[in-house]
Amino acid sequence: MQWIEDFLSGRSHQTKVGNSLSEVAFIISGIVQGSCLGPVLFLLYINDLPDIFDDVVTLKLFADDVKLYSNIAAVSSNTSVNITEQLNKVAKWASDWQLPIAHSKCCVFNICSKTPHHTPCTVDTENIPSVEEVIDLGITLHKSLKFSSHVSVICCSAHRRANLIHKCFYSKDVSSLLSAFTTYVRPILEYCCVVWNSLLVKDINALEAVQRRFTKRIPGMKNLTYYQRLRALGIKSLEVRRLRADLLFTYKLVFGLLDVNVSEFFTTQFSNKRRGHRYKLYVSTCKSSCQIVLF
Numbered sequence: 433m434q435w436i437e438d439f440l441s442g443r444s445h446q447t448k449v450g451n452s453l454s455e456v457a458f459i460i461s462g463i464v465q466g467s468c469l470g471p472v473l474f475l476l477y478i479n480d481l482p483d484i485f486d487d488v489v490t491l492k493l494f495a496d497d498v499k500l501y502s503n504i505a506a507v508s509s510n511t512s513v514n515i516t517e518q519l520n521k522v523a524k525w526a527s528d529w530q531l532p533i534a535h536s537k538c539c540v541f542n543i544c545s546k547t548p549h550h551t552p553c554t555v556d557t558e559n560i561p562s563v564e565e566v567i568d569l570g571i572t573l574h575k576s577l578k579f580s581s582h583v584s585v586i587c588c589s590a591h592r593r594a595n596l597i598h599k600c601f602y603s604k605d606v607s608s609l610l611s612a613f614t615t616y617v618r619p620i621l622e623y624c625c626v627v628w629n630s631l632l633v634k635d636i637n638a639l640e641a642v643q644r645r646f647t648k649r650i651p652g653m654k655n656l657t658y659y660q661r662l663r664a665l666g667i668k669s670l671e672v673r674r675l676r677a678d679l680l681f682t683y684k685l686v687f688g689l690l691d692v693n694v695s696e697f698f699t700t701q702f703s704n705k706r707r708g709h710r711y712k713l714y715v716s717t718c719k720s721s722c723q724i725v726l727f
Contacts, residue, residue, distance in 0.1 A: 439469060471495065477529070484521050494569060498522070515540075519555045541566045542575055571624055579628040583635040587642055590620045594646045604651050610665055613646055618670075625674045626681045639670050686711060 440463070447454040463470045474496070481498070482491045492499040500518060526533050535558040542562065553560045564575045572582035597612045621639055630636065640658075647653055647661040662669060668676075684690045685697060698713040 436469070436473075440473075478531075481522075481525060484525055485518060489515070489518050497569070499568070515553050519553060519560075523556045535560070539563045539566055541573065543577060544575060569624075571628055578632075579630050580632065580635055582628050583630055583638055586620050586623070587638050590617050590642045591645070593617050593620065594642060598646075598649050606650055606652070606665070609650055610667070613643075614667075617642065617646070621670055622673065622677070626677055629674050629678060636671055643667075643670055682713070686713070 443459040443464070444456045445459060446456055463473055475493075478493070481493065485491055485500075489500055489502045492501075500515075500522070502515065523533060533555060535555060538555060538560045540553050540560050540562040552562075565581055566573050572579070572585055574581055594613065594617045597609065597616065601609060601612065621642060644658045647658070647665060650661075650665070653661045653664065656664065659669075681690075685692060685694045688694075697715075699716055
């Protein structure tokens with residue numbers, strides 16, 4: 433641990449304005465932003481946060497993002513989970529460890545098909561607004577778990593970047609343009625697609641329109657149909673690529689290649705008595721609402 437101590441000790445900084453330097457000030461807390469050890473040390477610093485909660489709520493951490501959620505069964509009248517009480521525990525923990533909560537970035541997100549009935553949540557006497565949409569780790573979530581809003585956002589971003597490639601590339605070499613698209617545009621359209629992959633035709637067409645429009649502007653491709661362009665360029669449609677990603681993720685779940693409980697996603701019936709393959713997957717219906725507080 434000596435090298436970690438050396439990394440944190442004896443650091444100083446100065447502020448430069450024009451040609452003038454301030455006096456040297458020694459840093460007594462904090463970690464250098466952008467350092468490799470920074471995220472690891474921060475996780476060690478907040479590692480005890482999940483221990484302060486009861487079993488009635490679940491906590492998820494990702495860097496400095498915290499999600500606190502609880503299920504409310506639709507068939508039960510017992511909806512007395514006191515979220516505010518749990519939030520006060522977060523506030524006390526943050527105060528003890530000198531990590532102030534950014535109340536303006538907090539929100540309550542209710543996953544349900546109807547207008548939720550819940551008491552207002554507060555943290556440090558600050559009311560937390562309830563929202564119907566929230567951006568979590570780059571994914572736009574709607575309370576109905578439909579992802580049309582997310583598809584709209586990523587399509588706008590992808591169209592802008594695709595247009596910049598055609599505008600800024602002086603070379604019209606087909607392989608260069610295609611490489612730029614697969615490197616800078618396609619990842620926008622496929623980021624976490626196993627989470628939000630939409631089955632709505634309008635969303636599928638909106639996503640495919642980005643690649644359809646880009647390939648049509650490639651030299652020599654204008655008079656070809658979309659699928660003729662795909663064959664000529666040696667690429668797959670975005671819909672096929674998302675389907676392949678879903679199948680790969682499902683395969684990893686079923687055969688234990690991911691550290692995730694497959695029962696959280698599917699009900700499996702491994703039997704040799706049915707026709708076809710022996711792996712039958714069933715998606716369970718949801719009969720509960722979920723209230724999530726995001727920090």
